[in-house]
Amino acid sequence: MFDLSFLLEDGYIRLFWNGVLTTLQLFAVSGLLALVIGVTLVIMRSSGLKIFKAIVVGFVEYHRNVPILVQILIWYFGMPQVLPEALKIWINSGNTEFIFAAIALAMNSAAFISEDIRSGLRAIPRTQEEAACSIGLNFLQRYRYVILPQAIKVATPSLLNQTLILFKNSSLAMAIGVHELLFQTKQIDNATFRTFDVFLVATILYLIGTISLMLVADRVSKQKIQKA
Amino acid sequence: MLEILQNYASLFLIGAYPHGPLGGLAMTLTLSVLGLTLSFPIAIMLGLAHLSSFGWVRVTALWWTRVIRGIPLLLIIFWAYFCVPLIVGAEVSGFTTVVCAIVVYESAFLAQVVRAGLEGLPKGQSEAARSMGLTWMQSMRFVLLPQALVNMIPSIVNQFVSTIKATSLAYVIGVPELTYSAAQVNTMTLTKPLETYLVLAGFYFVLCFSISRVAGLLEQRIASKSRGMA
Numbered sequence: 001m002f003d004l005s006f007l008l009e010d011g012y013i014r015l016f017w018n019g020v021l022t023t024l025q026l027f028a029v030s031g032l033l034a035l036v037i038g039v040t041l042v043i044m045r046s047s048g049l050k051i052f053k054a055i056v057v058g059f060v061e062y063h064r065n066v067p068i069l070v071q072i073l074i075w076y077f078g079m080p081q082v083l084p085e086a087l088k089i090w091i092n093s094g095n096t097e098f099i100f101a102a103i104a105l106a107m108n109s110a111a112f113i114s115e116d117i118r119s120g121l122r123a124i125p126r127t128q129e130e131a132a133c134s135i136g137l138n139f140l141q142r143y144r145y146v147i148l149p150q151a152i153k154v155a156t157p158s159l160l161n162q163t164l165i166l167f168k169n170s171s172l173a174m175a176i177g178v179h180e181l182l183f184q185t186k187q188i189d190n191a192t193f194r195t196f197d198v199f200l201v202a203t204i205l206y207l208i209g210t211i212s213l214m215l216v217a218d219r220v221s222k223q224k225i226q227k228a
Numbered sequence: 229m230l231e232i233l234q235n236y237a238s239l240f241l242i243g244a245y246p247h248g249p250l251g252g253l254a255m256t257l258t259l260s261v262l263g264l265t266l267s268f269p270i271a272i273m274l275g276l277a278h279l280s281s282f283g284w285v286r287v288t289a290l291w292w293t294r295v296i297r298g299i300p301l302l303l304i305i306f307w308a309y310f311c312v313p314l315i316v317g318a319e320v321s322g323f324t325t326v327v328c329a330i331v332v333y334e335s336a337f338l339a340q341v342v343r344a345g346l347e348g349l350p351k352g353q354s355e356a357a358r359s360m361g362l363t364w365m366q367s368m369r370f371v372l373l374p375q376a377l378v379n380m381i382p383s384i385v386n387q388f389v390s391t392i393k394a395t396s397l398a399y400v401i402g403v404p405e406l407t408y409s410a411a412q413v414n415t416m417t418l419t420k421p422l423e424t425y426l427v428l429a430g431f432y433f434v435l436c437f438s439i440s441r442v443a444g445l446l447e448q449r450i451a452s453k454s455r456g457m458a
Contacts, residue, residue: 061437062433064440065432065440066393066432067394067396067432069396069399069407070407070410070425070428070429071429073407073411074425077414077421077422077425078423078424078425079422081422082422164297168298169300171300171302171303172300172397182303185306186306195310199303199307199310203299203303203307206298206303207295210299214298
């Protein structure tokens, strides 16, 4: 039933490869950005200032209750309307779709990451903060050297799960025309009409990424149980 | 933004003329309710398979769930788009395609809810049921599943929220649900994409936020009840 020989003709394998590369780029860029924003959100929320807390709660609830596709559409179609002219020209001179997709994915992921780290924070005993305080560390130092490293360790399994979701969500970037794996798959399908073969290849490529992430996550959470 | 709502509220709620009476929010809700209802029985079977005492059943269920969790929903929708007509042997509408894809996708996630619900029951319950002479089927049906279901209600409500969000992908294959309606409004107004899509986000937000609040309340309620029993 399946015949993959078409891959060798007309450089289709190259198109797939480009798709994989773009997906990985999107994943890496948005993942790193998400981690930075996520940690910032956690620190903002823990600072105790009411206004910061309100901002973070609003940010998280928005990203949790609106479909990620809609978030991507808002960034891509809506944001240019309010961006300053100079910035718009700068973005349009680069790979516009990629930039907006990466921002949208990162923002979404950051909201979930911040919640995961926050629940990790709750597992850290209060005395840790007091101890850090008593050796003279200020607020940012306490978080940077004492509390966050521990909290992130506790949150690792759920952070890995977020990574998996981010990887899968990167496929939605095709809706605004980023040339990632699923987009290329559709293109090859349109050109060759070998629907099943093409989608089988795409499915396997996605599964290689996600199943290895799942196995890592399983192993990490098992180690945790053994240690506890 | 208000202007857009005033002019296009009916399009957002029930959709546009060529797509018939169902569209917009009405279509989104229909898809989600149908998707969740149909996936539930499959999820129970899958969840039971996860806990089966036959090794091969367990392994098959485990890998099935892994594969479904491992591919993007959009890819599942594309598979359904091409496979379902082959299985049925006739043309299939976008609506049916999306429902099939959502059932496959959500049932894998719901199965984990079912499994967690059953695993959360005290071991004594299944032992007691067996010692009364109930068969495995009977103890599942009369003793274990009803108890597990009560504990699962908040997670099921949350799963409903994620189903609603998942239906937004139907936009990609042109099913006229809420997101697709917003795209239509966007084409009609041309100059106001930000407002249009923010209105769209507002619709989803109000819907999903209120439902997840309900889930939170149910959770508290069930927790306080079970404390009362203990």
